[in-house]
Amino acid sequence: MAAALQGIRVLDLARVFAAPAATQVLGDLGADVIKVEEPTRGDEARYFGTSNDPGDEPNAASPPFVALNRNKRSIAIDLSTAAGRNAVTRMAALSDVLIHNFRPGAMERWGLGYESLRAANPGLIYGEFFAYGREGPLAHIGANDLALQAHSGLMSLTGEPDRPPVRCGSAIIDLHASLALVVAILAALLNRERTGEGQIVETSLLRSSSHLVNYFYGEYWSQGIIRTRMGTANHLSVPNQVFPSADGSVVIIAPSDEMWERLANALDRERLNRPEFATMGQRQRRRDEVIDALSAVTRTMTSRTLVERLGAAKVNVANVNSIGEAAEDAQLAAIGGVVEFEMNGRAMKAVASPFVMEGTPTVVTRPPPNLGAHTDEVLTELGFSESEVAQLRAQGAFGAAGAKRSSA
Amino acid sequence: MAAALQGIRVLDLARVFAAPAATQVLGDLGADVIKVEEPTRGDEARYFGTSNDPGDEPNAASPPFVALNRNKRSIAIDLSTAAGRNAVTRMAALSDVLIHNFRPGAMERWGLGYESLRAANPGLIYGEFFAYGREGPLAHIGANDLALQAHSGLMSLTGEPDRPPVRCGSAIIDLHASLALVVAILAALLNRERTGEGQIVETSLLRSSSHLVNYFYGEYWSQGIIRTRMGTANHLSVPNQVFPSADGSVVIIAPSDEMWERLANALDRERLNRPEFATMGQRQRRRDEVIDALSAVTRTMTSRTLVERLGAAKVNVANVNSIGEAAEDAQLAAIGGVVEFEMNGRAMKAVASPFVMEGTPTVVTRPPPNLGAHTDEVLTELGFSESEVAQLRAQGAFGAAGAKRSSA
Numbered sequence: 030m031a032a033a034l035q036g037i038r039v040l041d042l043a044r045v046f047a048a049p050a051a052t053q054v055l056g057d058l059g060a061d062v063i064k065v066e067e068p069t070r071g072d073e074a075r076y077f078g079t080s081n082d083p084g085d086e087p088n089a090a091s092p093p094f095v096a097l098n099r100n101k102r103s104i105a106i107d108l109s110t111a112a113g114r115n116a117v118t119r120m121a122a123l124s125d126v127l128i129h130n131f132r133p134g135a136m137e138r139w140g141l142g143y144e145s146l147r148a149a150n151p152g153l154i155y156g157e158f159f160a161y162g163r164e165g166p167l168a169h170i171g172a173n174d175l176a177l178q179a180h181s182g183l184m185s186l187t188g189e190p191d192r193p194p195v196r197c198g199s200a201i202i203d204l205h206a207s208l209a210l211v212v213a214i215l216a217a218l219l220n221r222e223r224t225g226e227g228q229i230v231e232t233s234l235l236r237s238s239s240h241l242v243n244y245f246y247g248e249y250w251s252q253g254i255i256r257t258r259m260g261t262a263n264h265l266s267v268p269n270q271v272f273p274s275a276d277g278s279v280v281i282i283a284p285s286d287e288m289w290e291r292l293a294n295a296l297d298r299e300r301l302n303r304p305e306f307a308t309m310g311q312r313q314r315r316r317d318e319v320i321d322a323l324s325a326v327t328r329t330m331t332s333r334t335l336v337e338r339l340g341a342a343k344v345n346v347a348n349v350n351s352i353g354e355a356a357e358d359a360q361l362a363a364i365g366g367v368v369e370f371e372m373n374g375r376a377m378k379a380v381a382s383p384f385v386m387e388g389t390p391t392v393v394t395r396p397p398p399n400l401g402a403h404t405d406e407v408l409t410e411l412g413f414s415e416s417e418v419a420q421l422r423a424q425g426a427f428g429a430a431g432a433k434r435s436s437a
Numbered sequence: 438m439a440a441a442l443q444g445i446r447v448l449d450l451a452r453v454f455a456a457p458a459a460t461q462v463l464g465d466l467g468a469d470v471i472k473v474e475e476p477t478r479g480d481e482a483r484y485f486g487t488s489n490d491p492g493d494e495p496n497a498a499s500p501p502f503v504a505l506n507r508n509k510r511s512i513a514i515d516l517s518t519a520a521g522r523n524a525v526t527r528m529a530a531l532s533d534v535l536i537h538n539f540r541p542g543a544m545e546r547w548g549l550g551y552e553s554l555r556a557a558n559p560g561l562i563y564g565e566f567f568a569y570g571r572e573g574p575l576a577h578i579g580a581n582d583l584a585l586q587a588h589s590g591l592m593s594l595t596g597e598p599d600r601p602p603v604r605c606g607s608a609i610i611d612l613h614a615s616l617a618l619v620v621a622i623l624a625a626l627l628n629r630e631r632t633g634e635g636q637i638v639e640t641s642l643l644r645s646s647s648h649l650v651n652y653f654y655g656e657y658w659s660q661g662i663i664r665t666r667m668g669t670a671n672h673l674s675v676p677n678q679v680f681p682s683a684d685g686s687v688v689i690i691a692p693s694d695e696m697w698e699r700l701a702n703a704l705d706r707e708r709l710n711r712p713e714f715a716t717m718g719q720r721q722r723r724r725d726e727v728i729d730a731l732s733a734v735t736r737t738m739t740s741r742t743l744v745e746r747l748g749a750a751k752v753n754v755a756n757v758n759s760i761g762e763a764a765e766d767a768q769l770a771a772i773g774g775v776v777e778f779e780m781n782g783r784a785m786k787a788v789a790s791p792f793v794m795e796g797t798p799t800v801v802t803r804p805p806p807n808l809g810a811h812t813d814e815v816l817t818e819l820g821f822s823e824s825e826v827a828q829l830r831a832q833g834a835f836g837a838a839g840a841k842r843s844s845a
Binding site: 030033034054058073076077078092093095096097161162163164165166167168169170171172173175176177178179180181182183184185186187188189192193194195196197198199200201204205206208209210211212213215216217218219220222224226227228229230231232233235236237239240241242243244245246247248249250251252253255256257258259260261262263264265266269270271278279280282284285309340343344345346347348349350351352353354355356358359360361363364366377378379380381382383384385386387388389 | 438441442462466481484485486500501503504505569570571572573574575576577578579580581583584585586587588589590591592593594595596597600601602603604605606607608609612613614616617618619620621623624625626627628630632634635636637638639640641643644645647648649650651652653654655656657658659660661663664665666667668669670671672673674677678679686687688690692693717748751752753754755756757758759760761762763764766767768769771772774785786787788789790791792793794795796797
C-alpha cells in the first residue's frame with residue numbers, strides 16, 4: 030500500500046531545527062518535501078556543532094541536520110530577489126502544504142503571506158511556526174528551545190532541590206513543537222478532503238512548552254501550588270526516582286499500591302511490606318522513610334539483580350543509560366526504531382519517526398540533501414521550462430553564484 | 438466551519454497519562470471521545486498527586502486528570518466480564534478509532550485484538566500505546582516517563598557536569614508520545630479517506646524518547662561521541678545558557694555570528710566584540726573565555742535591562758520563570774493558550790492543545806467527565822436498547838455496584 034501522504038507536496042521554507050523536524054515527519058509519511066534553502070550556506074543547522082567557520086563546506090552535515098532532513102529535496106532560492114520570490118509563489122500554487130518559520134510579518138513583506146497565495150490555491154495549507162506566537166507582547170522576541178525551557182517554567186522544575194535549575198539536556202520543546210505542527214497540518218488535510226478548503230495552521234515554541242508542563246499550570250491555577258526541582262523524584266508518587274545499587278543506579282517506579290506490594294515482596298518483604306507504607310497517601314506522607322528503607326535494600330543488590338527481580342514482578346524499573354548505551358539498545362533496533370541510508374557515499378543511521386503505521390508504513394526514500402542539489406529537477410517537474418529556469422538563474426533567484434550543483 | 442474531526446468517534450480505552458493526552462487532542466479537534474473506565478475507581482490518573490487512599494472519592498480530579506481529559510464522555514465498563522467485553526466489541530464496530538494502552542497481548546486475550554474487531558469494521562483505526570513496543574527483549578517490562586528518561590539517555594544529558602543526572606521535571610516523554618500517536622491516527626484517517634481501509638498504528642514511550650534525543654544518537658552513530666550533562670549550556674553553540682544578572686538570571690542565546698555581533702554591541706562592544714570571539718568555531722574553542730567575559734558584563738545589569746536591550750537587538754533572551762510566573766504569562770493568554778470550562782460547578786483553566794487551526798478552530802465542548810457519567814447516554818446513542826442496557830447492567834458489565842451515576 031502507498032505511504033499515507035503519497036501525492037502530497039510540501040513546500041518547506043523552514044530552517045534550523047523544530048520546523049525541519051516537522052517536515053521530516055511529513056516526508057517519512059510519504060509526502061514530497063521540497064526544502065527551500067538560502068543559496069550561499071543553506072540551512073544554518075548544517076553547521077550546528079561543527080566549526081561553523083566562514084570557510085565551511087556548504088554541504089556540511091551536522092548531526093542535527095542529518096537527524097532532521099531526510100526525505101527532502103533541496104532547492105536553492107534567494108528570497109531577497111524578486112525572481113526568487115516569484116518562483117516560490119508559483120511553486121506554492123502547485124503545493125498542498127507550505128511551512129515557514131520566519132518571524133511574524135516577514136512572509137507578508139515578501140508578498141508570500143497566506144492571503145497572497147490562497148488566491149491561486151484555495152486548498153493550500155499554510156503552516157506557520159513562531160517563537161512566542163504571531164501576536165502579543167512577546168511576538169517580536171526571537172527564541173529557541175532553551176529560551177522556552179526557561180520561560181515556560183520547565184527549567185525551574187529541573188535540577189536538584191538545593192541547586193540552581195538546569196536545562197533538560199535535549200531540544201525537547203523544538204521536537205515536541207514539530208509534532209504539534211504535523212498534527213495541525215494533517216487535521217487540515219483531513220478537513221480539506223471534505224471541504225476542499227485550505228487554511229492557516231500554526232504552532233509556537235511557547236504553545237508547545239506550555240503543553241509539556243500543562244498539569245503543573247493546572248495545579249497552580251486550581252490550588253496555587255508552585256512546584257520546583259526534585260532531582261530525579263516526582264511529586265505524583267513514591268517511589269518514583271533513581272535508587273543506588275551495589276554497582277550503579279536504577280530507576281524504580283511503583284505508581285499504584287498493588288505495584289508497591291509486588292516491589293516490596295520481590296526485594297525484601299520484611300523491611301518493605303509494612304502497613305504504614307501500604308497506600309500512596311501513606312507513602313507520600315512518609316516519603317523520606319520510604320526512600321531510606323528502599324535505598325537500604327537496593328544498595329545490597331546489583332543493578333542487574335534489581336532489574337531482573339523487579340521486571341519479573343511487573344514493577345517499573347530501568348537502567349540509567351548513557352547516550353551510547355541507549356543508541357545501541359537492542360530493543361530500539363528490535364522495534365524498527367532505527368533507519369539507515371547512504372549519504373554522499375557514507376552509510377548513516379538515524380532515529381525513525383516516533384510511530385508505526387502497519388498498513389501504510391513510513392518510508393526512507395532519500396538522505397538529507399546537499400544544498401541546492403535538486404533546484405533544476407524540482408522546477409522542471411513543476412512545469413518551469415528550461416528557458417524560464419535559465420531566466421530565473423540570470424535574475425539571481427538561485428543566488429549570486431547561480432549555484433547549479435550536481436544532484437545528490 | 439465545523440471542527441476538523443467532527444463526526445469521528447473515538448473509543449478510548451486509555452488510562453493514566455500519555456494515551457489520554459492523545460485522545461484529548463482528538464477531542465479538541467472535534468472528535469467524539471468515549472472514555473471507557475474501570476467502574477470502581479476509574480482512570481488511576483484521577484488520584485495522581487492526591488492522597489490516593491482507598492476511601493477516595495472516585496470523582497477525584499487530580500491536576501493531571503483535569504489537564505488531560507476534557508472533551509470526553511465517561512462510560513464505566515468492567516473488562517473482566519464477558520458482558521463488558523461484548524459491549525466494547527459492539528461499540529468498536531461503530532467507531533472510527535480505538536485507542537488502548539494495555540500491555541502487549543492483553544487486548545487479544547480479551548478478544549479485543551485488531552483482527553477480532555476489523556471483521557465487523559474494516560475501516561477501524563486501532564491505536565496501540567506501549568512502553569517499549571509490542572515485541573523485542575523489553576516488551577514485557579512496564580515503564581513510565583521517568584523510566585524512559587533514564588533508558589533513553591536523556592537523563593544522562595540532564596544535570597550539572599560534576600553532579601548526578603536528574604530528571605527533566607515534567608512528563609515530557611509521555612506528552613511527546615501523545616502527539617506521536619495523534620500524528621499516526623490522523624495519517625491513518627487520511628489514508629482511509631482514499632482507500633476505505635483502517636489499520637493498526639502504534640507508538641511507545643521508547644520510540645518517543647528516542648525521537649527526543651535523535652541528534653545525540655546520530656552523533657554517536659556517526660562519530661562515536663557520547664555527550665553528557667552541561668548544566669544549562671548546550672554543545673551546539675556559545676553562548677547558549679543561563680547568565681547571572683545583578684538581580685537574578687536570564688537565558689541568552691546567540692546561535693549565529695550575526696546575532697553574537699548584535700549581542701556584543703548591545704551590551705558592551707569593547708569587552709565582547711573581539712575578533713577572537715567572532716565565529717562560532719572560535720567561540721566553541723574559547724567557550725570558557727566567552728562565558729566569563731559575558732558573565733562579567735551581565736552581572737552589572739538587571740534582568741530587566743538585559744531582556745530589554747537584547748530583545749531590542751533581536752538577540753534571543755528569556756527570563757527563568759517559576760511555574761506560577763509562567764502560568765500567568767500574558768503572552769500565553771494573548772495567543773489563546775489557555776482554555777476555560779466549568780467542572781462540577783467550579784471554574785477551571787487548562788492549557789490548550791499546542792497548535793492553532795484558523796479555519797477549523799479547536800473546541801472545548803465538555804469538562805473532564807465524572808466516572809461513568811455517560812454510560813447510559815452513550816450506549817443509547819450507539820443503538821443499545823433500554824432492555825439491552827439493563828441486561829448488561831445485570832450481567833455486571835458496568836461493575837459490581839451496577840454503577841448508574843448521574844450525568845455530569
